[in-house]
Amino acid sequence: EDQVTQSPEALRLQEGESSSLNCSYTVSGLRGLFWYRQDPGKGPEFLFTLYSAGEEKEKERLKATLTKKESFLHITAPKPEDSATYLCAVPPRTGANNLFFGTGTRLTVIP
Amino acid sequence: DAMVIQNPRYQVTQFGKPVTLSCSQTLNHNVMYWYQQKSSQAPKLLFHYYDKDFNNEADTPDNFQSRRPNTSFCFLDIRSPGLGDAAMYLCATSRGGVTYEQYFGPGTRLTVT
Numbered sequence: 001e002d003q004v005t006q007s008p009e010a011l012r013l014q015e016g017e018s019s020s021l022n023c024s025y026t027v028s029g030l031r032g033l034f035w036y037r038q039d040p041g042k043g044p045e046f047l048f049t050l051y052s053a054g055e056e057k058e059k060e061r062l063k064a065t066l067t068k069k070e071s072f073l074h075i076t077a078p079k080p081e082d083s084a085t086y087l088c089a090v091p092p093r094t095g096a097n098n099l100f101f102g103t104g105t106r107l108t109v110i111p
Numbered sequence: 112d113a114m115v116i117q118n119p120r121y122q123v124t125q126f127g128k129p130v131t132l133s134c135s136q137t138l139n140h141n142v143m144y145w146y147q148q149k150s151s152q153a154p155k156l157l158f159h160y161y162d163k164d165f166n167n168e169a170d171t172p173d174n175f176q177s178r179r180p181n182t183s184f185c186f187l188d189i190r191s192p193g194l195g196d197a198a199m200y201l202c203a204t205s206r207g208g209v210t211y212e213q214y215f216g217p218g219t220r221l222t223v224t
Binding site for chain 2: 031032034036041042043044045046049087091092098099101102103104
């Protein structure tokens, strides 16, 4: 069954302490992997789309990478304002439109 | 700025009393989605419109209905809300199908008393 798994569920970092979040997927024939940021009580905010293994995208302190089995969201020298839940999502293998979302990693950056 | 707008941001309704949530977009996107998100869970797709074509997810209860009168607006109707329907309801849009990024509105937090 197609699936998306994110780890860790929660991560606490000191300000400036770099780390990575993981999104592993089992969808074959990947048609894109999406990263979103979600602040409490708000809708997800689009960050990146990755389409092929080896692809990388960057935005400020965030860099997303993709392999054939997983994606990483690297956070370099995080600041407290980076605290949020980070969600990844993939389209299913079939023509269905039910985008598979992971349950997210809740990141807290402590000043 | 082009955006996705949801109204109201907070809605309180009584058990069994119909409620309508509204979504509008200035992105001129073809697809509009409605998701339900409960605390600490992933967003769950309820249905979507591709232009005027309505697509219901197999496990979406009949209690949930949707209307899209034009490109810009989409409504979520909950005919008889139960306590289990209390959640954040998210509207999203995209240019095309699921291979395109989706842009979400701020959500409507529904409370059922």
